[in-house]
Amino acid sequence: MFQSIRTKLLTIFTIFGLLPLIVFGLFAYNMYLGALRNRITEYSTEVVVSLQSDVDNYLLDISTLLNQEEDYYINQFIQLTRANDFAGNRKYTFRLWENFNNQRSLKRGLVDTGLIFPDGRQMSTYGLFYGEKKTYYQLDNLKKTSEDFYISKPHRNFLNQTVISLVKYFKPEQDEESIIYYADISLDSLARMTNVKLGEKGYVLITDQTGQIIYHPERENIGEITSFFSSIKGDQEDPDYFTTQGKEYIVTGQNSKITDWKIISVAYSREIGAELYQLRQFSILIIAMMIILLLLLSIYFSYEVSYPIQKLQGLTHQAAANDLSVEIDIKGDDEIAQLGQSFNKMIKRIRELLEENIEEQIMIRELEMESLQNQIKPHFIYNTLDMIIGQLESDRNEEATYLIEALGKFFRLSLSHGKEMVMVANEIQHVENYLYIQQLRHGTRYEYMVNVEEDVKDYFMPKLLLQPLVENSIYHGILPGDKKGLIVIKGYCEGSDIIFEVVDNGVGISPDILSEIDETLSNVNQKQKHKDKYFGLRNINLRIKLKFGEDYGLSITSKPGVKTVSKIRLKKTGGEEIVQAIDS
Amino acid sequence: MTKKFILLFLILLFIFTFIAEADDQLKIAVIPKSLDNPIFLDTFEAVNQKALKLGVKVEWVSTFNKNNQELIAMIRRLITRDIDGIIASVDDTPAFREVIAEAVAAGIPVATFDADSPSSKRLFYTGIDNYKAGKAAAKGLVRIVKERNLTEKPLQAMILTGGKDALNLNLRINGFLDYTDQNINLTVSDTLYCNDDFQKAIELLENYINKNPAIDLIFFVGGWPFYVPPDALPEFQKWAKQGGVSVGIDIFYSALVLQKEGLLQYLIGQDFRAMGEKSLEYLVKYLRTGDRPPGYVEVGLEYATEENIDELIEIYKPWQVK
Numbered sequence: 001m002f003q004s005i006r007t008k009l010l011t012i013f014t015i016f017g018l019l020p021l022i023v024f025g026l027f028a029y030n031m032y033l034g035a036l037r038n039r040i041t042e043y044s045t046e047v048v049v050s051l052q053s054d055v056d057n058y059l060l061d062i063s064t065l066l067n068q069e070e071d072y073y074i075n076q077f078i079q080l081t082r083a084n085d086f087a088g089n090r091k092y093t094f095r096l097w098e099n100f101n102n103q104r105s106l107k108r109g110l111v112d113t114g115l116i117f118p119d120g121r122q123m124s125t126y127g128l129f130y131g132e133k134k135t136y137y138q139l140d141n142l143k144k145t146s147e148d149f150y151i152s153k154p155h156r157n158f159l160n161q162t163v164i165s166l167v168k169y170f171k172p173e174q175d176e177e178s179i180i181y182y183a184d185i186s187l188d189s190l191a192r193m194t195n196v197k198l199g200e201k202g203y204v205l206i207t208d209q210t211g212q213i214i215y216h217p218e219r220e221n222i223g224e225i226t227s228f229f230s231s232i233k234g235d236q237e238d239p240d241y242f243t244t245q246g247k248e249y250i251v252t253g254q255n256s257k258i259t260d261w262k263i264i265s266v267a268y269s270r271e272i273g274a275e276l277y278q279l280r281q282f283s284i285l286i287i288a289m290m291i292i293l294l295l296l297l298s299i300y301f302s303y304e305v306s307y308p309i310q311k312l313q314g315l316t317h318q319a320a321a322n323d324l325s326v327e328i329d330i331k332g333d334d335e336i337a338q339l340g341q342s343f344n345k346m347i348k349r350i351r352e353l354l355e356e357n358i359e360e361q362i363m364i365r366e367l368e369m370e371s372l373q374n375q376i377k378p379h380f381i382y383n384t385l386d387m388i389i390g391q392l393e394s395d396r397n398e399e400a401t402y403l404i405e406a407l408g409k410f411f412r413l414s415l416s417h418g419k420e421m422v423m424v425a426n427e428i429q430h431v432e433n434y435l436y437i438q439q440l441r442h443g444t445r446y447e448y449m450v451n452v453e454e455d456v457k458d459y460f461m462p463k464l465l466l467q468p469l470v471e472n473s474i475y476h477g478i479l480p481g482d483k484k485g486l487i488v489i490k491g492y493c494e495g496s497d498i499i500f501e502v503v504d505n506g507v508g509i510s511p512d513i514l515s516e517i518d519e520t521l522s523n524v525n526q527k528q529k530h531k532d533k534y535f536g537l538r539n540i541n542l543r544i545k546l547k548f549g550e551d552y553g554l555s556i557t558s559k560p561g562v563k564t565v566s567k568i569r570l571k572k573t574g575g576e577e578i579v580q581a582i583d584s
Numbered sequence: 585m586t587k588k589f590i591l592l593f594l595i596l597l598f599i600f601t602f603i604a605e606a607d608d609q610l611k612i613a614v615i616p617k618s619l620d621n622p623i624f625l626d627t628f629e630a631v632n633q634k635a636l637k638l639g640v641k642v643e644w645v646s647t648f649n650k651n652n653q654e655l656i657a658m659i660r661r662l663i664t665r666d667i668d669g670i671i672a673s674v675d676d677t678p679a680f681r682e683v684i685a686e687a688v689a690a691g692i693p694v695a696t697f698d699a700d701s702p703s704s705k706r707l708f709y710t711g712i713d714n715y716k717a718g719k720a721a722a723k724g725l726v727r728i729v730k731e732r733n734l735t736e737k738p739l740q741a742m743i744l745t746g747g748k749d750a751l752n753l754n755l756r757i758n759g760f761l762d763y764t765d766q767n768i769n770l771t772v773s774d775t776l777y778c779n780d781d782f783q784k785a786i787e788l789l790e791n792y793i794n795k796n797p798a799i800d801l802i803f804f805v806g807g808w809p810f811y812v813p814p815d816a817l818p819e820f821q822k823w824a825k826q827g828g829v830s831v832g833i834d835i836f837y838s839a840l841v842l843q844k845e846g847l848l849q850y851l852i853g854q855d856f857r858a859m860g861e862k863s864l865e866y867l868v869k870y871l872r873t874g875d876r877p878p879g880y881v882e883v884g885l886e887y888a889t890e891e892n893i894d895e896l897i898e899i900y901k902p903w904q905v906k
Contacts, residue, residue: 086632087629090629091625093628094620094622094625094903094905095905097619097620097648098905101619101648101649126645126646126647127643127645127646128644129613129643129644130611130641159657159658159661
C-alpha cells in the first residue's frame with residue numbers, strides 16, 4: 001500500500017509540510033502562553049505586594065487609635081468603673097461613647113472600639129455590657145505584631161459580625177491590672193482592599209502564619225487551613241504553579257511585615273487558557289485549513305509527479321511486451337517530461353532499428369539468395385565441374401583437388417554459418433577462392449592482385465561485400481573488353497576506418513550509367529527510381545550504411561576505357577564489439 | 585486529719601457555691617432609645633446602682649444614635665446571648681412588637697420603660713402616665729395664659745416632639761390638647777419631629793422661630809433642645825424674651841436654668857432614676873420568684889414651678905456631657 005511513489009510523495013509532503021506547521025504553531029502558542037503567564041504572574045505579584053502594603057498601612061492607621069494611654073476620660077472611666085462609682089462615672093461613660101462613635105465614623109471599616117476589663121465587662125460603641133468570656137480569653141491567643149499591638153483571628157463581635165480585633169494592653173494610671181483596648185475591623189474592609197481582579201474566578205485570601213484562613217471571599221472558608229499555604233515558601237514574590245484536585249493555580253504570596261499574615265493571590269491557570277481560547281480556536285482553524293490545503297497540494301503535486309512516472313511505467317511494461325506503438329504524452333519541460341520525450345525517442349529509435357534490422361535481414365537474405373543463385377548458376381557449376389573433370393582426365397589431380405577445395409571453401413564462406421559479420425581475412429579468402437575459380441574458367445583474360453594490409457585482416461566486416469564487386473569487375477569491366485585485364489583488391493586502414501578498393505582496368509562505366517549508380521547509392525532512403533537495377537550495388541551500400549551510418553558506404557568512380565574503382569568505407573570493427581554485435 | 589479534711593471540704597464547698605452564684609447572676613439588658621441621649625443617664629446610674637444591690641448584672645446597650653432598625657437587630661442579637669431579661673424603651677411599632685414577641689418566645693421576659701408598647705408581649709411598663717403629663721403641662725400653660733389675660737385671644741401653637749410612633753409622646757400630646765381645647769383658644773399650627781435627636785431639635789426650633797416669630801406658644805413634648813447650654817438657642821431666647829410662652833416635659837439642669845431665667849414657663853419632669861430602679865427591681869423579682877408585676881408601674885411626675893426651681897437646680901446637677 002505504501003510502496004507507490006505517489007503514497008511516498010504524499011507522506012513526505014504531508015510530514016515535511018505539516019511538521020514545521022505544527023512545530024511553529026505549538027511554538028507560537030507556547031510563546032504567547034508563556035508571555036501571558038508572565039503578565040499574569042507579574043500582575044499577581046504586584047497585586048499582593050500592593051495589598052500587603054495597603055493592609056499593613058490600614059492596620060497601622062487603625063492601631064494609632066489604641067494609643068490612648070494618656071487619655072484622661074479613659075483613665076477616669078477605668079478608675080471609677082473599678083470603684084463602681086456610677087454617679088461619678090456617667091459623664092465619662094457618655095464621653096467615651098461619643099469618642100468611640102467618632103472614631104468609628106472617621107475610620108472606614110472600623111465597626112467598634114472599646115475596653116475590656118478582666119471580669120469581662122466591656123465598654124464599647126454598643127454600650128456597657130459583659131462580653132462573652134470566651135471572647136476575652138481567646139485574646140490570650142493574640143498574635144503579637146511587629147508594632148506595639150496584637151491582632152486576633154476572625155471572631156464574632158457583640159452584633160454577631162465577623163471582625164478582626166487590633167488589641168493593645170492598656171495600662172491605666174494608678175492601676176496595674178491590664179485592660180484590653182481594642183478596635184474591631186470588619187472583614188468587609190479586608191474584602192474591599194482585596195477586591196482585585198484576578199481573572200474571572202481569581203481571588204485574594206489572607207492567612208495567618210500557620211496557613212489558617214483569616215480572610216477569604218467565601219466566608220465559610222475562614223478558619224480552614226488553605227492548601228495554597230504550603231506552596232508559598234517564606235516571603236515569596238515569585239508565583240508558584242500549584243495543582244490541587246486536578247486544577248492548576250497561579251499562587252503568589254507576600255508576608256505582611258506587621259502581622260506576619262500572608263496575603264495570597266490565587267489565579268486560575270485555566271483562565272489563562274480561557275483567554276487563549278479564541279487564539280487557540282483560531283490557530284486550530286488555521287492549522288486545520290493549512291492541513292487540508294497541504295493535503296490537497298500534496299495530493300496534487302504527488303499526482304503531478306507520480307502520474308507521468310506511472311504512465312511511463314505502464315508504457316514501459318507495454319513496450320517490454322513488444323508493443324512498440326506506445327507513445328507517452330507528457331506536457332511541460334521538466335525532468336519527467338524530458339524523460340518521457342527521451343522514452344518516446346528511444347521507442348522510436350528502437351522501432352526504426354527494428355525496421356532497419358528487418359530490412360537489412362531481408363536484404364541479406366535476398367543477397368545471399370542472389371549470391372547463391374549466381375553461384376549455383378548451372379554454367380558456373382558445370383564449367384567448374386567440367387574443369388575439374390578435365391583436370392582429372394589429364395591427371396592433374398593436384399590441381400583438381402585444389403579447385404574442389406576452393407569451390408568448397410567458396411560455398412562454405414558464402415554461408416558463414418549464417419553470420420552477418422565475418423573476419424576480413426575470411427572475406428578476402430572468399431574473394432580469392434572466387435577469383436581462383438573464375439580465373440580457371442576464363443583462362444588468361446585477366447590477372448588479379450590482392451593487396452590487403454595484415455592489420456586489416458584481423459577486423460570484422462559484413463560478409464559478401466567484396467565478391468559482388470569483383471564479379472562486376474569481371475563480367476562488366478574485363479570480359480566486355482579485349483585487352484588483358486587486371487583486377488586489384490586493396491585493403492588498408494584510414495584512421496578509424498577500413499577502406500577496400502576493387503580496381504579493374506576494364507571498359508569502365510559511361511557517365512550516364514555512373515550518374516544513375518551515384519544517384520542510387522546516394523539516396524538510400526528514398527524511393528528508388530532504378531529499383532530493379534543495380535540491386536547488388538544498392539544492397540552493399542545499404543548494408544554498410546545500416547551497419548555503420550551515413551558516413552560509410554560504397555562509392556564508384558570510373559574512367560571509361562581506363563579503369564573503374566569500387567571503394568568501400570567501413571568502420572573498424574573487431575574484438576568484443578563484434579562478439580556483441582554477433583550475439584545481438 | 586479528719587477535721588482538716590472537713591475544713592477543706594467546707595472551704596471548697598463555699599468557693600464552688602460562690603462561683604456558682606457568681607455564674608448564676610442574672611443578666612439584664614437595659615436598652616435606652618439611644619446612647620447619645622443624656623436624659624437616660626439618670627436611669628443608667630440608678631439601674632447600675634440597683635443592680636449592685638440586687639446582685640445582678642446589667643448590660644446597658646443601644647445604638648449610639650436613635651436607629652430603630654439597628655436597635656431591633658441588636659435586641660435580636662441579645663436574644664441569642666445569655667440574657668435573662670430585657671428592659672427597653674421602645675416605639676409602639678410592629679417591628680418592636682415582633683422582636684419583643686421573639687424574646688418572650690425565647691424565654692426572655694421584656695419590660696418597657698420610658699416609652700411603652702402596650703400591645704406587645706412585654707411583661708410590664710415602668711414610667712409616667714404620659715397623658716397625665718401632657719395634661720399637666722397644659723394646665724401650667726393655661727395658668728400662664730390666664731395670668732397674661734390671653735384666654736380669649738386666638739393663640740397659635742407649635743409642638744416639638746420626637747418620633748411619630750412614640751406612644752408616650754403621642755399620649756402627652758393628646759393630654760395636652762385635650763386640656764387646652766377645653767380652656768383656651770389654641771390652634772396647633774405645626775408639629776415638628778426631631779426623632780429624639782437633640783441637634784435636629786435645636787435646628788428645627790431655631791429655624792422655625794426664625795421663620796415664624798409670631799408664634800404664641802410652644803409645647804416641648806420632650807426636652808431635646810435644652811440638652812445643650814442656652815447660648816445655643818439665640819432665636820428661642822429672643823422669642824421668649826419678647827413674650828413667647830413655652831412649656832415642656834422633662835426636667836434636667838439646663839432646662840431648669842432656662843426656666844429660672846424666664847425663658848421656659850413651666851416644666852413637667854419624669855423620674856428617670858425611679859424608672860430604672862423599679863423596672864429592674866420588678867423584673868429581677870419576677871425572674872427570681874415568678875411574681876408577676878403589675879402591667880404598669882408608675883413613677884410619678886415632678887413639677888418645676890417658681891416656688892421650687894432653686895431647689896430643683898440644686899438637685900439636678902449639670903450633665904457635663906454636651
